[in-house]
Amino acid sequence: MATWQCVTGCGACCNLDPSDRPDLADYLTPEELDHYLSLVGEGGWCINFDHDTRKCRIYEQRPRFCRVTPQTFEQMYGVERAEFNNFAIECCQQQIAGVHGENSTEMEHYNREVGEGFDYRSAQGESGRGGE
Secondary structure (H helix, E strand, C coil): CCCCCCCCCHHHHCCHHHHHHHHHHHHHHHHHHHHHHHHHHHHHEEEEECCCCEEEHHHHHCHHHHHCCHHHHHHCCCHHHHHHHHHHHHHHHHHHHHHHCCCHHHHHHHHHCCCCCCCCCHHHHHCCCCCC
């Protein structure tokens, strides 16, 4: 069974380009939306993303909308805890595909870390939900 986890050296979630996320206002409070937009830097990348290390400079203090936890996903997206694992994996895979490409080394690394064989495209058909 595949198990969601954040993997080092990816950073796909740090690409915050609002044009890729037209539904931000649907799941962020007005204050969070303002904060989110204030973090968008050059090329849509978060101003706290270190491109050299490919890590977040404020990881321990990152905002709620940057946290991938069952509680956060339930509050923001209405995802039940039982669905969290697959939903989070789908979200990551979709974001990695959009930022780095479906056949990128980042995608290969992610799939290897969460458990080989998990494919968000087939999971979408099973669950009827796509990632964010």
